[in-house]
Amino acid sequence: MSLSFDLISEPFIPCLRTDGQFVEYGLRDVLMKSHEIAEIRDTSPLVMIALHRFLLAILHRCYRGPKKVAERVAIHEAGKFDGERIVGYFNKWLDRFDLFHEKFPFYQQPGFKTAEPSGINRLAQELSRGNNAALFDHTTDHPPPTVLPAEAARLVIAEQSFAVGGGKSDTGNTTHAPLVSGAVVLVLGATLFETLWLNLTIFGLKHPVAGLENDTPVWERSPSELHKQSARPNGYLDYLTWQSRTLRLLTEKEDEKDVVRQVCYAQGRKLETAPGFYDPMIAYTRDEKEGDRPVRFNEIKDLWRDSVALFQFGETDQFKGPTTLHTLSAAELGDVLPRSAKYRLSVFGLCTDKAKVNFWRHETLPLPLAYLDYTELVEVLKLALKLAEEVGKALRAAVWATASDRLSGDSGMKSDKDRVSALVESFAPERMYWSRLELPYRELIVNLADAASPENRTVLIQSWFFDTLKPTALDAFEGTIGRLDSARDLKAVTTGRRMLHGRLKEVQKANRVPDRVPDPKPKEGVA
Numbered sequence: 001m002s003l004s005f006d007l008i009s010e011p012f013i014p015c016l017r018t019d020g021q022f023v024e025y026g027l028r029d030v031l032m033k034s035h036e037i038a039e040i041r042d043t044s045p046l047v048m049i050a051l052h053r054f055l056l057a058i059l060h061r062c063y064r065g066p067k068k069v070a071e072r073v074a075i076h077e078a079g080k081f082d083g084e085r086i087v088g089y090f091n092k093w094l095d096r097f098d099l100f101h102e103k104f105p106f107y108q109q110p111g112f113k114t115a116e117p118s119g120i121n122r123l124a125q126e127l128s129r130g131n132n133a134a135l136f137d138h139t140t141d142h143p144p145p146t147v148l149p150a151e152a153a154r155l156v157i158a159e160q161s162f163a164v165g166g167g168k169s170d171t172g173n174t175t176h177a178p179l180v181s182g183a184v185v186l187v188l189g190a191t192l193f194e195t196l197w198l199n200l201t202i203f204g205l206k207h208p209v210a211g212l213e214n215d216t217p218v219w220e221r222s223p224s225e226l227h228k229q230s231a232r233p234n235g236y237l238d239y240l241t242w243q244s245r246t247l248r249l250l251t252e253k254e255d256e257k258d259v260v261r262q263v264c265y266a267q268g269r270k271l272e273t274a275p276g277f278y279d280p281m282i283a284y285t286r287d288e289k290e291g292d293r294p295v296r297f298n299e300i301k302d303l304w305r306d307s308v309a310l311f312q313f314g315e316t317d318q319f320k321g322p323t324t325l326h327t328l329s330a331a332e333l334g335d336v337l338p339r340s341a342k343y344r345l346s347v348f349g350l351c352t353d354k355a356k357v358n359f360w361r362h363e364t365l366p367l368p369l370a371y372l373d374y375t376e377l378v379e380v381l382k383l384a385l386k387l388a389e390e391v392g393k394a395l396r397a398a399v400w401a402t403a404s405d406r407l408s409g410d411s412g413m414k415s416d417k418d419r420v421s422a423l424v425e426s427f428a429p430e431r432m433y434w435s436r437l438e439l440p441y442r443e444l445i446v447n448l449a450d451a452a453s454p455e456n457r458t459v460l461i462q463s464w465f466f467d468t469l470k471p472t473a474l475d476a477f478e479g480t481i482g483r484l485d486s487a488r489d490l491k492a493v494t495t496g497r498r499m500l501h502g503r504l505k506e507v508q509k510a511n512r513v514p515d516r517v518p519d520p521k522p523k524e525g526v527a
Contacts, residue, residue, distance in 0.1 A: 003100045003258055004099075004101070005098065005099040005149040005150075005258075006026070006094075006097060006098050007026060007027050007097040007098070007106060007153055008026055008027045008028050008094065008097050009026045009028060010150065011024035011025050011026050011029075011150065012025075012149070012151075012153045012154060013025050013030045013040060013154075014041055014042050015030060015037045015038075015040055015041065015192070016038045016040075016041045017036055017037055018036055018037065019036075022041070024150065025037075027055075027090065027097065028086060031055065031059070031081050032080075032081065032083050032086055034081060034192040034193035034196060035192075035193040035194075036191070037191060037192040038190075038191060038192070039192060039195070040052065040192060042154065044124070044154075044158065045348045045360055045361065045362035046158045046348065046350065046360055047155070047157070048348065049161075049179070049184050049186060049348035050157045050161045050179075051157060052186055052195070053161065053184075053240050053281070054240070054241070056196060056199060056200065057237055057240040057241050058089070059196060059200060060236070060240075061089060061217055061220075062082070062085045062086055063075065063082075063085065065202070066200065066202055066203070067202065068202070069332060072202060072333075075197055079193070080193055081196075093219060093220065096219035099149055099156075099249065100149075100249070100251065104223060105223075105248065106153070106156070106219065107157060107243065108156070108223075108247045108248050109246045109248055110248075112247070112248040112266075113248070114169075114170045114264040114265065114266060115170065117250055117262040117263060117264050117265070118144075118263055118264075118265045119143075119144025119145070119261065119263075120144055120147055120155070120249075120261055120262060120263055122263065123152075123155035123156060123158070123159040123263060123265075124155055124158075143261075144262065146252075146259040146260065147260050148257065148258075149251075149260065152249055156247060159177070159245055159247070160177060160241075160245060160268075161178060161179045161242070162179050162180060162350065163176070163177040163180070164180055164350075164352050164356075165177075165180070169266035169267045171246055171268075172266075173267065175244075175270050176244075176271075177242070177244035177271070178242050178271055178279070179279075179349070180350065180352060181296060182279065182296050182349065183282065183283070183294070183295050183296050183303060183310075183347045183348070183349040184279075184282060184347065184349055185281050185283065185310060185322045185324065185325070185345060185346070185347055186199060186281065186345075186346045186348065187324060187343050187345060187346075187367060188343060188344040188346050189343060198324075198343065199324050201236070201280050201323055202332075203236070214234050215235025215236065215238050216234075216237055217241040218238070218243055231271060231272040232272050232273065232274055236280070242269065242271060243268045244268050244270075245265060245267065246265075246266045246267065247263055247265060247266075248263065248264040249263050250262040250263060278292070278323065279294070280322060280323035280324050281322055281323075282294045282295065283295040283309040283312065283320065283321050283322050284309070284319065285306075285309055285319055286316075286317060286319065286320065296349060296351070297359075297361050298351065299351055299358060299359070302434065302438065303347055303361075304363070304365060304441055305434075307365060307381075307385070307445075308378060308381055308382045308385055309321065310322070310345060310347065310365070311325075311345075311367075311371045311381060326372075328372055329369075330373045338369075339370060340369075340370075342366060342367065342369070342446065342449070343366075343368075343369070344364050345364065345365045345366070345367040346362065346363075346364050347363045348361070348362050365442065365445065366442055366446050368446060368449030370449040371449060376454070377449060377457075381444075381445065383511065384448075384461060384464050385441075386511065387461075387469055387507065387511055388437060388469055390510075391433075391469045391504065391507055392430055392433055392434065392473070393503075394473065394503030394504055394506075394507055395429055395433055395473045395476055395477060396424070397499065397500075397503055398477060398496040398497070398499040398500035399427060399429050399480070399481055399496060400420060400424055401495055401496050401499050402481050402495060402496030403420045403423040403424050403427070403481075403492075404420045405492035405495050405496070406423070406492040407419055407420060427481055428480065429481065432475075432476040432480065433473055436472050436476075437468065437469075437472060440464075444460065448460055458514065461513060462513060462514060462516060465508060465513045466516055470504055473500065477497065481496055
């Protein structure tokens with residue numbers, strides 16, 4: 001009997017139940033019990049978001065949409081997904097979800113072979129292999145590790161979404177998979193059911209995910225047709241299940257268990273997106289020269305500093321927010337969700353450089369729904385981030401002035417720019433500054449949403465500037481440059497300190513942050 005691993009019934013999706021129990025479920029159980037599951041939890045953020053998008057593709061197909069807001073509302077009111085739809089759909093496509101099926105191996109090409117199979121670690125971006133740096137572990141290619149079928153299934157799903165291009169393969173040079181270049185947004189609910197429902201979108205004429213008639217997930221098509229199709233997605237379902245790599249898992253026995261050690265690996269279907277195509281779970285920034293670019297993780301800049309783009313549910317001259325957020329606005333869902341509700345915004349992605357993975361990341365921000373209904377809230381948040389950036393620039397300018405003065409000494413000669421830059425980087429005041437702002441910023445997001453009036457929001461911005469940004473910048477200066485206490489350095493430090501105070505006043509004035517009104521002094525004899 002040939003080897004089989006049926007993803008519908010075999011447990012492979014790691015879940016944390018609402019009762020605190022950690023379990024693995026197959027596809028049928030994870031969807032039918034999603035209201036009893038708190039979240040999908042895997043050590044790899046790439047696996048986590050890839051599994052969510054995979055499940056969303058199945059749900060969209062089970063519900064044939066939803067095509068109208070009313071259909072989506074009905075799913076929410078039921079409190080769980082329709083078991084009859086789910087079972088019926090899996091029964092129809094039973095043979096397409098077997099990882100080792102002879103004719104239809106899931107997310108793979110039957111009979112595919114390469115001259116030199118790769119180790120299974122090639123499918124895990126966090127594992128070292130080839131010329132990929134050992135950032136996360138010390139796995140080696142010789143011999144490659146082995147994984148059980150459940151883990152192999154998770155790796156295959158994630159690789160089709162996050163395969164990094166830039167190398168060679170038996171079928172041509174490899175290109176990036178769909179999610180390599182952007183930070184993927186997922187709205188988190190209290191249960192997996194709620195999370196999946198919150199991220200379902202609507203297939204309608206006014207929504208950019210409207211699919212063509214031939215838009216289907218990959219498992220509903222013949223494997224022989226996959227790489228003959230257009231490089232442009234037929235629609236959202238085609239895109240969610242995009243086969244960026246041609247794969248074939250190779251199994252063997254180890255301690256009487258079926259394991260996977262190697263995989264035949266090559267370029268799959270290359271992705272070309274037409275102008276105006278947007279991933280509904282990615283935010284975009286707009287540039288006059290380069291056009292719309294996905295927001296992504298950056299080695300030197302924390303993602304929360306670009307969070308205005310994530311909260312921008314509509315379109316502006318600067319941003320296009322994720323469509324999945326747009327469909328949660330009151331204009332879309334009315335009273336289905338209480339507007340006072342506060343969800344979490346989870347963001348997944350990786351950072352690459354020349355076909356190498358520098359890091360992958362998973363960050364979470366609070367998401368009060370009020371931001372989706374009131375554009376003025378987003379504008380205030382934009383001002384808060386603008387203030388933070390300008391105070392950061394003021395800090396750097398003051399440190400630069402100090403370093404330049406210190407290096408020039410008594411000679412009066414202009415300091416070498418490279419030497420000044422090296423000294424500034426050695427002090428790293430901005431690193432201290434930004435590391436202390438993330439938690440206060442998270443609190444500000446929530447407090448702004450709770451503010452009852454524009455006046456209250458103005459007070460919060462005042463507090464953000466005077467109680468957080470200004471003292472944090474001053475502390476960062478004193479904690480780095482200010483520690484220089486020799487007579488030779490005193491003049492330079494004083495120069496930088498004065499510049500910082502002056503620049504902070506300029507930032508306040510330029511952004512029209514009102515001065516603090518001092519509390520009235522109590523009269524004598526009055527407690």
